[in-house]
Amino acid sequence: MENCTRLDRKEEAALKTIIEKDGKDLAVTLPQEVLDAAGIKIGDEIDVSVKDGRIVIIRKEPPVHPAV
Incomplete structure (x- = not known):
C-alpha cells in the first residue's frame, strides 16, 4: 500500500484511501x-x-446480556 506507515499506537491510525463508486x-x-x-x-x-465537516466512524459496543 502506498503512503502507508506502520501503526503502533491507536492515535496514529491515519492512512490515505480513495472514495470509489459502488453501484x-x-x-x-x-x-x-x-x-x-x-x-x-x-x-x-x-x-x-x-x-x-469530518466523517466519524465509531464501533458500537455489542449489547451485554445478563447471565441467566
Whole structure:
C-alpha cells in the first residue's frame, strides 16, 4: 500500500484511501491496519456521523446480556 506507515499506537491510525463508486452509492475501503487500531472487525456494527465537516466512524459496543 502506498503512503502507508506502520501503526503502533491507536492515535496514529491515519492512512490515505480513495472514495470509489459502488453501484449507486459511494464506498470507502478502510485499510486493515486502521480497522485493527480501532478494534473493528467484519460483522461489527458501526455508527457513522459527520462532525465539523469530518466523517466519524465509531464501533458500537455489542449489547451485554445478563447471565441467566
